[in-house]
Amino acid sequence: MFGFNVDKVRKDFPVLNEKIIYFDSACMSLKPKQVVEKMNEYYYKYPACSGRSGHKLAKQVENEVDLARREVQKLIGAGSSEEIIFTKNATEGINLVANAISWEKGDEVIVSDKEHNSNLIPWLKLISQGVVVKVCKGNEDGTFNMKNFKDCFSKRTRLVAIVHVSNLDGVENPIAEIVKISHEKGVWILVDGCQSFPHKAIDVRKLDVDFFAFSGHKALGPTGVGVLYGKKELLNKLNQFIVGGQTVLDSTYEGYDEELPPKKFEAGLQDYAGIIGFGEACRYLKNIGFREIEKQERKLNELATSLLNGKVEIIGPLDAALRGGIFAFNIRGMKTHDVAKMLDASKGIAVRSGAFCVHSWFNARKMDGAVRASFYFYNTEEEVKIFAKEVEKICELV
């Protein structure tokens, strides 16, 4: 797109009107018309199954799914489309890896202290198999503590599972360095890319991550589609997770021959409309360009921070440039859900409240949660000003 124009972009999102200010994109992004139309195209023109029947409709679905897989591959810089596994969401991708490794008693997994439940619970669940989960504590302002991270390693470390950009405070972890250290120790690394993929240019080969999981629904795509990227040689080594139709080359009553990745992991009929729609979302993101996306989000977060710093308690570093599109805060003396309800009732401002699935972090601080406004490229400075004014009014009630 030549010259980013937010007013023009907003026309692609019919839900954006004067009655709603949507600041909940970290939970779920809005969907442009192009994505919905692409999904309708599937349902209206070729609503068949991919990879099985040989008729024309089936071949068309197969071709569209293949194109979508290649869009994802290109967007994240993967070496081959076979490294892109479609899942139902990021949680499923992370569970896939957690369940596909043959763990031994005493194996260790390192996570950060700011993991979403989706990148914490799958590892905690392994404790019953004798796996040890080590939590790397960050700095007070939410930034990554490299020394604490290095101290977590032992001879038994088997995997590092770390969030790229936190959904709590928007802080980006230094993934390239984290990967380098992990690999020097001979340890695989899985990165939770849910809050980075929709907002910044990703190159999995440059970052050298082993696994990278993310959701489609936070990146303009429909609900029900996620992606697990994995290096081909590692995907070949993993055990299967959910098995059945499509995951085998052949079967008898006694056994079966495994398929190759990605089919090895994509059991049963897939969400073809969703996958094809997500391919369109990737094209849309590429057209807008991540430089423009980051620039717009930073501008909005800097504005929100300058208008509200000192009036609310900001979660994470005070420097808005370190918090991507996330502005999480508390108003002393107010319950988080009450603040969110007031914002919704007064000006239709949609924000998230509570622990936003990072209960462990809030519990460790004896906090109930926070209010989170999360900005995306379709939001405007005008909306941020209205939001700041409403927050100020709520502050005056205390």
Ligand SMILES: Cc1ncc(COP(=O)(O)O)c(C=O)c1O
């Ligand atoms: C950092 C992070 N990880 C994981 C998830 C879970 O994603 P999904 O709903 O696609 O499983 C989220 C969703 O909010 C998230 O923000």
